[in-house]
Amino acid sequence: MKPVTVQICVGTHCTMMGAMNLYEALQSMQEEGLEITIDLVRCFGDCKANEAPVVVVNDKKIVSATSEKVMEYIMEVGKV
Numbered sequence: 505m506k507p508v509t510v511q512i513c514v515g516t517h518c519t520m521m522g523a524m525n526l527y528e529a530l531q532s533m534q535e536e537g538l539e540i541t542i543d544l545v546r547c548f549g550d551c552k553a554n555e556a557p558v559v560v561v562n563d564k565k566i567v568s569a570t571s572e573k574v575m576e577y578i579m580e581v582g583k584v
C-alpha cells in the first residue's frame with residue numbers, strides 16, 4: 505500500500521460533528537495494520553458551509569466525512 509496521510513479537522517464544528525469518532529475509527533485500523541499517518545489539524549475553513557466533519561486524504565478533501573467515505577478513499581489512493 506502506498507503511504508497515506510489523513511488530516512482530520514478537530515476544529516469546534518468538526519469535533520461536534522463527529523471528527524473524534526473518525527479519529528478513533530482510523531486509529532483502530534492503524535492498530536490492525538493499515539499503514540496510514542493521522543494528523544489532527546485546525547479548521548480548514550469549510551465548516552461555514554455545513555460540510556463538517558472535514559478530512560483530507562493525501563490531497564483530496566472529503567466533506568461531511570464518514571468513516572466509510574474516508575476508508576473508501578484511503579483504499580483507492582493507497583493501491584500499489
Ligand code: FES
Pocket residue numbers: 513514515516517518519546547548549550551552556557558
Ligand atoms: S471546524 Fe473543521 S473545517 Fe472548520
